[in-house]
Amino acid sequence: EAKAAGRNALRFFDPQMQAAVTQRAALVSGLREGLRKQQFRLYYQPQVDRDGRLLGFEALLRWQSPQRGLVSPAEFVPVAEESGLILPLGLWVLESACSQLAAWARQPASAGLSLAVNVSASQFARADFVEQVLEVLARTGANPRRLKLELTESLLVARVEEVIAKMSALKARGVGFSLDDFGTGYSSLAYLRRLPLDQLKIDKSFVRDLLVDPNSAAIAHTIIVLSQTMGLAVIAEGVESASQRDLLASLGCQAYQGYLFGQPLPLEQAEQLLAAQPLAPAAAADAAPA
Numbered sequence: 492e493a494k495a496a497g498r499n500a501l502r503f504f505d506p507q508m509q510a511a512v513t514q515r516a517a518l519v520s521g522l523r524e525g526l527r528k529q530q531f532r533l534y535y536q537p538q539v540d541r542d543g544r545l546l547g548f549e550a551l552l553r554w555q556s557p558q559r560g561l562v563s564p565a566e567f568v569p570v571a572e573e574s575g576l577i578l579p580l581g582l583w584v585l586e587s588a589c590s591q592l593a594a595w596a597r598q599p600a601s602a603g604l605s606l607a608v609n610v611s612a613s614q615f616a617r618a619d620f621v622e623q624v625l626e627v628l629a630r631t632g633a634n635p636r637r638l639k640l641e642l643t644e645s646l647l648v649a650r651v652e653e654v655i656a657k658m659s660a661l662k663a664r665g666v667g668f669s670l671d672d673f674g675t676g677y678s679s680l681a682y683l684r685r686l687p688l689d690q691l692k693i694d695k696s697f698v699r700d701l702l703v704d705p706n707s708a709a710i711a712h713t714i715i716v717l718s719q720t721m722g723l724a725v726i727a728e729g730v731e732s733a734s735q736r737d738l739l740a741s742l743g744c745q746a747y748q749g750y751l752f753g754q755p756l757p758l759e760q761a762e763q764l765l766a767a768q769p770l771a772p773a774a775a776a777d778a779a780p781a
């Protein structure tokens with residue numbers, strides 16, 4: 492049997508399984524090398540208000556691999572999570588995002604922009620997560636009020652008291668929190684109610700089916716009403732058509748993100764977009780010195 496075979500146990504896998512294991516190992520070493528050789532990039536996807544005016548961006552990670560081309564996070568984030576590489580990678584994302592925020596703050600035309608940054612559950616679970624974020628904010632000079640951390644319900648596997656304590660510590664310094672992919676997880680509303688969130692983000696699967704599936708429309712509506720009841724902001728992701736936007740607007744949605752308003756863009760193109768349109772009044776007012 493496999494156990495008795497010891498180091499030769501691999502030959503008991505079927506060839507397909509063995510190929511998958513080899514591929515995964517190659518991906519992990521590729522990612523490690525990518526970190527060392529600075530092959531990761533942030534792309535910026537616009538977030539807009541009801542009138543389509545720019546509020547800020549979501550930073551989305553890309554891997555510019557010499558061998559593989561531009562690799563989507565859907566392909567490598569799960570592997571980065573399993574291998575622990577998400578920790579150095581997540582720190583790189585946070586540093587790059589905060590440096591960019593600080594750079595934008597130095598230009599009047601971009602000073603009010605906010606930046607949403609995805610945080611993985613294992614990154615958040617680190618005992619020193621709060622210190623790490625505060626340290627990066629201090630080092631880059633980014634304004635914590637412009638930083639919005641996107642969490643998913645998967646992080647709620649941790650003790651809720653611990654999650655609340657970490658969020659509260661960062662919130663006290665001005666950092667905002669958005670709950671990404673909302674509606675797709677397993678957490679109970681009783682649980683969520685206790686989290687010091689600022690925003691719910693309607694998952695793109697509901698937005699996609701909005702016009703064809705009454706249940707998806709009902710869920711989107713419920714999330715919007717829930718956000719209003721809880722005093723939270725709400726944003727819809729994956730908005731691709733004007734009819735989706737119009738339906739969401741009729742349900743009371745306040746903010747939007749999706750291909751209708753812009754793809755995730757390399758920095759240069761994101762800044763071109765910024766130059767072409769004024770900031771939303773909300774973002775502009777927020778940028779005014781206190």
Ligand code: C2E
Binds near residue numbers: 536550565568609
């Ligand atoms: P997410 O945070 O929910 O990001 C939204 C995803 O939807 C992005 O995919 C974005 O490109 C895509 N999207 C935006 N607008 C549309 C649209 O109109 N239609 C459709 N069909 N899709 C749209 P992306 O960039 O491939 O990222 C996938 C996921 O990878 C993200 O989902 C997030 O969970 C994860 N991710 C991305 N960057 C990071 C990161 O820096 N750290 C961590 N931990 N995870 C990240």
Ligand code: MG
Binds near residue numbers: 671
């Ligand atoms: Mg996100």
Ligand code: MG
Binds near residue numbers: 671672695
């Ligand atoms: Mg999402």
Ligand code: MG
Binds near residue numbers: 672
């Ligand atoms: Mg997602």
